[in-house]
Amino acid sequence: MIKYSIDQEPIISVGLVLPSDKQKVLFIIDSKNKKSYKIKCQNNNLYVNDVLVDFFELKNEDNQDIFSVNDIPAGRGFHWKKSIAIKVKGSLKVTVIVNSLFLTNYIPIESYLMCVATSEMSGKCPIPLLESQTIAARSWLLAAVEKKHQNLGLDVCNDDCCQRYQGINQLTQSAINASKNTRGNVLFSDTEICDTRYSKSCGGFSENNQNVWKTPSKTYLQGLYDNQNEKMYNLEDEDSFIQWIKSPPSAFCNNQNIDEKELKYYLGTVDEKASYFRWRFNFSQVEITKIINKKMGLNCENILSIIPIKRGVSGRIIKLEIIASSKNKVIEFLLNSEYEIRRVLHTDFLYSSAFIVETTIIDNPIPTNFILRGAGWGHGVGLCQIGALGMALKGKKTNEILSHYFSSTELKKIYD
Ligand SMILES: [Zn+2]
Ligand SMILES: [Zn+2]
Structure with missing residues (x-):
């Protein structure tokens, strides 16, 4: 999980399939190495391509590989619940908890945030909206007030319960720029990182x-x-x-x-x-x-x-x-x-x-x-996403949007 003294970009853990999903099967494709994995949970055991293992890991040292994962739950408990296929950066780890698959994505926070911006809203949104959304998502995560999945050792899950994260599926150049332009920037209230809802x-x-x-x-x-x-x-x-x-x-x-x-x-x-x-x-x-x-x-x-x-x-x-x-x-x-x-x-x-x-x-x-x-x-x-979009369409800038929704806060860069 995220450490508190942050002077370099943290790696965060995102739960893609949670034990509560009671999921038994997953497919992961590593296209760079042309490998595919059928991952199955049966009688509290984990099988990868029908071989029994304790856990399964796909490392991604330079964060350049992209893994495709099928059957990821999205919209748990809401009217739009569905199962989606996503492509992710970072590393993956699968274990079994109480006879269910548990899949975690370990990813540098900035790579995660550019995906959140285009999962929460579309990558076609104006830049000030994507930047405001990215700063709010970053601050909320680093303030770490909610910690909904602490018992699983996760910083966040992939869903509306925390922040919507659907990998690089909808990623656009403007979302990548929104992360780059605001890299390491979070909102502060006095000495505290804001819990920017x-x-x-x-x-x-x-x-x-x-x-x-x-x-x-x-x-x-x-x-x-x-x-x-x-x-x-x-x-x-x-x-x-x-x-x-x-x-x-x-x-x-x-x-x-x-x-x-x-x-x-x-x-x-x-x-x-x-x-x-x-x-x-x-x-x-x-x-x-x-x-x-x-x-x-x-x-x-x-x-x-x-x-x-x-x-x-x-x-x-x-x-x-x-x-x-x-x-x-x-x-x-x-x-x-x-x-x-x-x-x-x-x-x-x-x-x-x-x-x-x-x-x-x-x-x-x-x-x-x-x-x-x-x-x-x-x-x-906190921030009204459609309202922030309305402001951006009227030509308001990122700092105007943030100071409208989060009054008396200050933007500071905490890592390069
Ligand atoms: Zn969650
Ligand atoms: Zn509103």
Whole structure:
């Protein structure tokens, strides 16, 4: 894992296939040496081309070789989950943990970051967007606050859980330049490397970190209006938030600034659905009851009401009450985080918890439909990727984008 005293480019460990994926088979091709490996896990043993081994390693001393790996999970737990083939630099190591394959990619951080830029967004994005994305990705990684996979000895996984990394598949010259131009540059708040979070679309207003992760509040991760004029909104208030959803503001991430067709061009290949700034889901009573029962392990007959109890500064619901009927009794339960709310109210995962609930009631008290009208995609803390794209398209520079989303921070170079 990354060492803290950094004066030269660190090598990081990225989990490509995790034990929790329960994967049994992998194919790796080393095209330079014209070799291919079928890697299999059976009865807690590892086989490479049908030969039993303790572990398998492909070294890449000068980082010039490229390995192709098939069947890498992407979008775990989200609506876009799929298995992809990727090409990677760095070295590879495979072991078996609890009867599953575990594949790690050891790679110099700058080679990793140029791939993150074009996996998170498309390599066709304007340079200031790619540079901002790269600096945010580098700072987040080196701040190492989350350490979600510490138990596996990994710095990060390859997915949205950490940062999206799909090898060199979509790499472009501008992404390579974005890494070169910003090499070793990270954002600091006082003496601390910033935990620079980002998400796809804030919906017009970003969220406070403490409302999403219940972590100590960070000055540079407090919610703000995603525009340069400092208009005030009180989106914690239900009526103001309803107004906000129904008459969207002219934020940088507003689709008035970036046409949704254009957005597809800039977003890359994984995210194919198009509505992020304002969206709507219409669930019938039968559908919503089925989803909630499945996600909560309940057996309710009807959902009677879905009530926002507490909203964060972006309007994201952080406490939600659900009232349902079960065995002819009325039951109530609370969902206490934006993550849990998004997990429970969609077959996969709801775009964001910044939504209002409208119901159609014909036969009181059981609504026939629940319509969720929402804003944004993701947790909404820190940099808004679509907003940053909007800023770059308006001609804003990298430092203007970073200081807009991460206020009172300073850019410093920590290795050459
Ligand atoms: Zn992860
Ligand atoms: Zn935004």
